[in-house]
Amino acid sequence: MRKAAVAILLAPLAAHATLLGGRPVDVSLDGHRGDWLFDVTTISVTILFLIMVAIMLGAVLFHREKPDDQRKFGEHDHGTSRSHLLFTAFISLTIFFGVDGVLLASSYNSLHEAFWNYPTAAANTVEVEVMAQQWGWNFRYSGPDHKFGTADDVVRFNELAIPKDAPVTVKLRSKDVIHSFYLPNFRTKQDAIPGYTTKLWFQATETGNYEIGCAQHCGVNHYRMRGELHIKERHDFDEWLTEATADSARRYDPNDKEAQWGWDWES
């Protein structure tokens, strides 16, 4: 009996575990916080849902009207007694504090410890300006002078390289419509909105090549607004940045005003 009960309780866990493969690999410092909470939520709601279905199924199976008891009356209970009301209130509040409460507390923690806790300008922090447009991502590094919006900025299109194990702060603007800078492997996203500067920070824990998506419908080619994210070891990144700096310098055209979309980082 007890074994059966344990098996029934563990079944949703097992089912969930086999389905975990659906989620893209997490290569971020803080993505596990969202994943953990997702799994906690899944276990909680699966249990609640199974209880609900069990009651419904039980009622339908065992409390069906039988043809011969048409004349026999059932219950005339309106569920208005004090004990009934207290029972309903007790269950609802238990679920609220037991499930919603845990989610709230954990989310507050994650937000203040990680997602909204922006890194201070430490030496190894990488800062990138992003200008979203229909349909692609423009990236800008501050270049050798560490100042954005200057002639020595490093600019790339649809290609963002970052070092592993260093915080990356991204500031976003949009040229035309609303886009959303989405990193599936980092479990986060941030809208890029015309007229606004928004920001996002993340940190990679693995090297490799990943994808940047646009999550906000931005027109006909929304589905093709895909950028590439290259996570490199620090020395590989420094090497790449040197090359990219030279490349940007070669292509710099002072008369091309549209290409000079960078802005002062603090503004």
Added chain:
Amino acid sequence: MSDAHASHDDSIHPEPTSFLRKYVFSTDHKVIAKQFIWLGLAFLAVGGTMAMMIRWQLAHTGEPFPVIGHAIFSNSAGIISPAAYTSLFTMHGTIMIFFAITPIMIGGFGNFCIPLMIGARDMVFPKLNMFSFWMMFISSAILVASFFMPMGAAAAGWTTYPTLSTVMGTPGWGQTLWVVSIYFAGGSTVMGAVNYITTVIVLRAPGMGYFKMPLTVWGLWLTAILNALFVPVLAAGMILLFLDRVVGTHFFLAGALVKSGGDPILYQHLFWIFGHPEVYILILPGWGVVSDLLSFFSRKPAYGYKVTALAMSAVCVLSAVVYGHHMFTTGLSPLLGQGFMLLTMFISVPAEIFFLNWLHTLWKGKIRLTVPMLFSLGLVFVFGLGGLTGLYLATISTDLYLHDTYFVVGHFHLTMAAAVFLGAFASIYFWFPKMFGKMMNSTLGKLHFWFSFVPINFVFCGMLYVGFGGMQRRLYNPSIYQTFQHLESVNKFISYSAFVMAFGGIFFIINFFYSLAKGEKAPSNPWEVGTLEWTHTTSPPQHHNFDVIPTVLHGPHEFNHPHLTDKDWLGQAEVLPALGAQEAK
């Protein structure tokens, strides 16, 4: 509560004789209800076909849509182009929300049920009621016209965020007509809302206190209140968007391409102040109907009736203060973000309360698995799933990943598509005998149920899974991304399930028209329940509904009353045998 009304208008107006006044420009709430339902069912077929096209594209990218593809996508040999795809998902959402659910549940059953269930001869403003339908008709004509505009129909998504929805992102008259059409649909809805609210307040039969109203009326009434409060906000957004598109104002325009900018986020506030109550607007009638039907077919009083009514009212109040959870990724201030997260979580309390009441109503009942009961149970099941998956999206740290993915699509379809349509079908199967005086076929009804219920769960749970995999919404071709390639088989599974569900709709269409023509004649109270539309008028009701306005004595769910001996139900206006002498005084 309130009792007999001095102002109660119970005069009987003669039935109109001309065809035009009787069937076209009718002021009879029962005729207007049918007009709304016909309109809604027609658009349900259109919106459903669009859903199939979207699913076809996601399962068979780049292959021509079968049978009607060549006629519809004639410029691309039957293949759905990226531009056509953006119009498809935009118009699918628009049509389903504003032109299928709203007319069927609110225009149709709101109109049909409210006067009959509260014991009134008609709506309090019959002419306004007629204008409400014809405004909806004009609005839908404008929407249909938008498909034939040179640059095609609207394509900015049903949420129509600027700046994409301004001429900068979607030039052409299709998008402009969309804005006009939604404005008129809103006008129609508000006219209906004013009428419903007032009718419930002033035309309840003597003795019909607020807490003697069937929960169906409660749901429809609360929906009407939300509509009257929040649709005007949408209308304001639409006016500003129209000015931006046509006059050249910059309310919502900003960015590098504009000199003097407005604020695109202002639109999102306006839209979601309306948009979040809107999801409750769509589901409240269904909640109300199911609260009644679960009791009717469990042959047991609705458990905690008053608490259910109050819990639904509490949801309405909360629905006005949670909309910010649609904007968690816009860079909303952390203070607002946390506030909205907490407020959103509060909604789960009243929702759990009436869910518990539903389960308690079922338990120890004597359940009759009729077709409307099956659909009601289906609603409880899918709304359970839809409600619970809302938790992931209310929590900011999980929403950062799930926002704008298919997880959201699966979640809101479970609540406002699956649950609402199962509720709509429960209502149709339940009130069809009263509406048309004919019974529907229950075998075809059960086939329709199983062909809807099983695939609808596969479809939307499949979407939850794809969203868990990270796939964004509104992608014409997800395989552009390496990250989502392993989800292709799941996407195919979702699509095939959707096709099976669409096939199941055929059972409904056959049943509906066959029953209209050849259905068995309905008795006045086939379901053996006690609400006024079944106990005090014929099927279908005569023009003035009730010969004598009944005096209400009991609540709507008085099953197994100890004073009854011959039947298990008690009419709301029925004098109890044992207490007859006493009550007659």
